[in-house]
Amino acid sequence: xxxxxxxxxxxxxxxxxxxxxxxxxxxxxxxxxxxxxxxxxxxxxxxxxxxxxxxxxxxxxxxxxxxxxxxxxxxxxxxxxxxxxxxxxxxxxxxxxxxxxxxxxxxxxxxxxxxxxxxxxxxxxxxxxxxxxxxxxxxxxxxxxxxxxxxxxxxxxxxxxxxxxxxxxxxxxxxxxxxxxxxxxxxxxxxxxxxxxxxxxxxxxxxxxxxxxxxxxxxxxxxxxxxxxxxxxxxxxxxxxxxxxxxxxxxxxxxxxxxxxxxxxxxxxxxxxxxxxxxxxxxxxxxxxxxxxxxxxxxxxxxxxxxxxxxxxxxxxxxxxxxxxxxxxxxxxxxxxxxxxxxxxxxxxxxxxxxxxxxxxxxxxxxxxxxxxxxxxxxxxxxxxxxxxxxxxxxxxxxxxxxxxxxxxxxx
Amino acid sequence: xxxxxxxxxxxxxxxxxxxxxxxxxxxxxxxxxxxxxxxxxxxxxxxxxxxxxxxxxxxxxxxxxxxxxxxxxxxxxxxxxxxxxxxxxxxxxxxxxxxxxxxxxxxxxxxxxxxxxxxxxxxxxxxxxxxxxxxxxxxxxxxxxxxxxxxxxxxxxxxxxxxxxxxxxxxxxxxxxxxxxxxxxxxxxxxxxxxxxxxxxxxxxxxxxxxxxxxxxxxxxxxxxxxxxxxxxxxxxxxxxxxxxxxxxxxxxxxxxxxxxxxxxxxxxxxxxxxxxxxxxxxxxxxxxxxxxxxxxxxxxxxxxxxxxxxxxxxxxxxxxxxxxxxxxxxxxxxxxxxxxxxxxxxxxxxxxxxxxxxxxxxxxxxxxxxxxxxxxxxxxxxxxxxxxxxxxxxxxxxxxxxxx
Numbered sequence: 096x097x098x099x100x101x102x103x104x105x106x107x108x109x110x111x112x113x114x115x116x117x118x119x120x121x122x123x124x125x126x127x128x129x130x131x132x133x134x135x136x137x138x139x140x141x142x143x144x145x146x147x148x149x150x151x152x153x154x155x156x157x158x159x160x161x162x163x164x165x166x167x168x169x170x171x172x173x174x175x176x177x178x179x180x181x182x183x184x185x186x187x188x189x190x191x192x193x194x195x196x197x198x199x200x201x202x203x204x205x206x207x208x209x210x211x212x213x214x215x216x217x218x219x220x221x222x223x224x225x226x227x228x229x230x231x232x233x234x235x236x237x238x239x240x241x242x243x244x245x246x247x248x249x250x251x252x253x254x255x256x257x258x259x260x261x262x263x264x265x266x267x268x269x270x271x272x273x274x275x276x277x278x279x280x281x282x283x284x285x286x287x288x289x290x291x292x293x294x295x296x297x298x299x300x301x302x303x304x305x306x307x308x309x310x311x312x313x314x315x316x317x318x319x320x321x322x323x324x325x326x327x328x329x330x331x332x333x334x335x336x337x338x339x340x341x342x343x344x345x346x347x348x349x350x351x352x353x354x355x356x357x358x359x360x361x362x363x364x365x366x367x368x369x370x371x372x373x374x375x376x377x378x379x380x381x382x383x384x385x386x387x388x389x390x391x392x393x394x395x396x397x398x399x400x401x402x403x404x405x406x407x408x409x410x411x412x413x414x415x416x417x418x419x420x421x422x423x424x425x426x427x428x429x430x431x432x433x434x435x436x437x438x439x440x441x442x443x444x445x446x447x448x449x450x451x452x453x454x455x456x457x458x459x460x461x462x463x464x465x466x467x468x469x470x471x472x473x474x475x476x477x478x479x480x481x482x483x484x485x486x487x488x489x490x491x492x493x494x495x496x497x498x499x500x501x502x503x504x505x506x507x
Numbered sequence: 508x509x510x511x512x513x514x515x516x517x518x519x520x521x522x523x524x525x526x527x528x529x530x531x532x533x534x535x536x537x538x539x540x541x542x543x544x545x546x547x548x549x550x551x552x553x554x555x556x557x558x559x560x561x562x563x564x565x566x567x568x569x570x571x572x573x574x575x576x577x578x579x580x581x582x583x584x585x586x587x588x589x590x591x592x593x594x595x596x597x598x599x600x601x602x603x604x605x606x607x608x609x610x611x612x613x614x615x616x617x618x619x620x621x622x623x624x625x626x627x628x629x630x631x632x633x634x635x636x637x638x639x640x641x642x643x644x645x646x647x648x649x650x651x652x653x654x655x656x657x658x659x660x661x662x663x664x665x666x667x668x669x670x671x672x673x674x675x676x677x678x679x680x681x682x683x684x685x686x687x688x689x690x691x692x693x694x695x696x697x698x699x700x701x702x703x704x705x706x707x708x709x710x711x712x713x714x715x716x717x718x719x720x721x722x723x724x725x726x727x728x729x730x731x732x733x734x735x736x737x738x739x740x741x742x743x744x745x746x747x748x749x750x751x752x753x754x755x756x757x758x759x760x761x762x763x764x765x766x767x768x769x770x771x772x773x774x775x776x777x778x779x780x781x782x783x784x785x786x787x788x789x790x791x792x793x794x795x796x797x798x799x800x801x802x803x804x805x806x807x808x809x810x811x812x813x814x815x816x817x818x819x820x821x822x823x824x825x826x827x828x829x830x831x832x833x834x835x836x837x838x839x840x841x842x843x844x845x846x847x848x849x850x851x852x853x854x855x856x857x858x859x860x861x862x863x864x865x866x867x868x869x870x871x872x873x874x875x876x877x878x879x880x881x882x883x884x885x886x887x888x889x890x891x892x893x894x895x896x897x898x899x900x901x902x903x904x905x906x907x908x909x910x911x912x
Contacts, residue, residue: 238761256761282698457725464641
């Protein structure tokens with residue numbers, strides 16, 4: 096879909112996904128790595144736990160469909176070579192600290208002199224301006240400052256961030272959207288522009304309306320309410336994540352007419368249990384009016400549901416709920432996800448062959464399905480400088496001798 | 508008008524709640540003409556969710572609706588259970604360049620508004636359809652809430668203390684991931700159509716899109732046959748790495764030290780107390796091994812300072828640090844203010860509100876127009892007169908036949 100565009104990806108892990116979705120959609124995307132390889136190649140997990148810049152699964156995941164060249168843009172020679180690439184490029188994606196590109200004479204003002212059509216997409220922790228522009232970020236710092244962390248975890252424990260770092264992916268994807276808007280806009284205004292993306296804003300956008308909204312309207316500061324809390328849907332103190340025999344399931348009890356059929360089905364299912372969970376044979380979730388429910392009655396319902404879920408496996412509960420039109424889902428691990436039937440049925444997964452590893456690896460496929468993407472082939476992530484020859488010799492017209500000299504000088 | 512990239516783009520929006528609305532927001536912010544179709548009896552579900560302004564329920568008074576729709580959209584109520592309602596929807600689908608919907612699979616087909624039908628009357632149409640599991644497969648018609656899809660996708664499995672089981676990654680988390688891929692794909696499709704004249708149908712499964720964020724863990728499972736282990740706020744590439752209690756009630760500052768250089772900077776901020784000279788802390792591996800005692804020593808220092816003081820002192824020395832922001836902190840955050848991330852606008856029914864969010868990026872040559880949310884059915888007449896070119900007799904006939912109910 097985006098075959099006509101060339102993207103130069105100067106970014107580290109903060110921007111890798113931005114360039115990857117463009118590459119997934121067909122853009123000719125070149126990762127420009129520093130000689131020796133991009134720093135994000137050090138991020139695990141690793142293929143068979145061998146710590147090696149060519150075996151990072153993080154690298155594999157976020158750099159597929161790209162080409163790789165090596166270039167030290169901090170040297171004057173490197174900058175001259177980069178400028179040649181800029182002439183034929185449409186988009187540059189970068190995630191250096193603000194000011195770094197300027198010190199390389201490659202900031203937007205310089206780049207647009209070389210190519211007025213160029214779109215420069217910057218992805219940083221805090222953005223290109225403002226009091227925090229030079230602040231150092233990290234995954235944890237972003238979870239903290241965005242407001243997500245304060246409300247995650249139990250009230251009597253410290254605020255909690257996800258154990259798997261991925262906050263910067265929000266910034267990368269917002270940047271991808273900004274870049275696409277700029278590319279479309281270029282058709283109208285006839286020139287490129289600068290896209291300034293802040294990972295802080297991208298993650299703050301993820302916080303729910305009850306954070307700033309409730310504070311503004313009612314002066315209420317949202318707290319870490321923990322797993323067992325008064326649920327907005329039912330007004331009952333209960334979890335959304337329930338323990339079951341072999342893990343957890345997610346289920347939200349919601350009253351009201353659109354859920355009465357599901358609530359009736361669940362009530363009947365619970366009543367059919369042997370040994371019985373409920374003594375009262377008139378137990379019926381569908382007819383409860385939450386406004387008139389006492390705390391004690393609420394606690395009773397919570398106990399009944401807890402006991403019911405605890406007796407069964409994720410699979411049993413999920414299948415049973417599907418049959419009955421009840422919305423319940425198992426908490427899935429990555430291993431569970433690999434064999435989830437719906438994803439297989441839709442052909443979500445792709446197998447990519449890595450000749451160096453002599454192995455096929457299963458990857459998540461396209462983030463969306465459309466006929467326009469169907470015909471495209473996936474490429475595994477590139478090796479360090481794998482396409483140096485293609486780009487420098489075949490395209491820019493360097494002689495093999497020149498390329499070798501630049502390699503010896505650690506510029507390429 | 509050249510600062511409006513989508514000024515000539517026409518969008519027919521059948522979406523409701525989070526994901527679909529977030530996708531359409533990008534188009535509306537940057538100049539598209541958007542018609543949001545609702546139904547009086549079943550309006551956008553976020554209109555009907557408390558809290559309401561001053562606690563008074565009303566179709567235009569919900570916080571969730573205002574918060575999810577800070578973009579300029581026209582609003583039309585249409586009863587798609589009437590033939591004439593469907594006929595109007597079809598005429599608007601011919602007018603539109605883009606049609607977006609977020610019902611469970613099969614709903615649009617029920618009304619005769621599926622992709623094949625729309626393509627027959629508007630061959631170049633771009634349609635984006637999003638639901639939990641996509642348009643095909645056994646689960647296509649099974650709905651979910653953002654909360655439960657977050658669990659299914661595995662985000663609760665990666666949030667927890669080492670021995671403590673799962674935690675909710677708060678809120679309808681995946682509702683904020685899927686629209687990023689949907690928004691990107693839709694704008695790419697609009698660009699593609701501009702170049703080729705070809706439309707397409709985009710099927711966005713919110714589950715499939717959300718899993719993209721967990722790609723390395725899915726590869727880890729596929730290759731190394733294992734699941735990620737939770738380690739609270741620890742990071743095996745950094746120590747100290749966590750949140751530290753500060754002065755005040757439930758106040759915290761996050762600090763993460765990845766390099767020896769950052770470690771030295773931290774020691775300097777603390778004034779090099781004797782314990783920092785302990786040789787076990789000299790290297791990252793040692794700091795990681797003894798991280799719990801290290802944390803306690805650092806917390807002795809942070810607990811005497813405010814979270815803001817800790818952040819500023821650490822950052823000034825080059826150590827990544829950030830306060831654990833509450834909603835009050837977000838409103839007061841000087842960096843967000845610099846970018847005007849939150850916008851204050853006068854809503855015609857609920858008055859001035861300041862929580863209207865802007866896109867998390869800035870384009871140097873195009874400004875996003877942040878707006879108050881659409882008022883239910885406000886543009887029924889305008890659309891009938893100016894887009895459908897109906898006479899006032901025709902409009903009142905349609906009203907009599909409950910087409911706008």
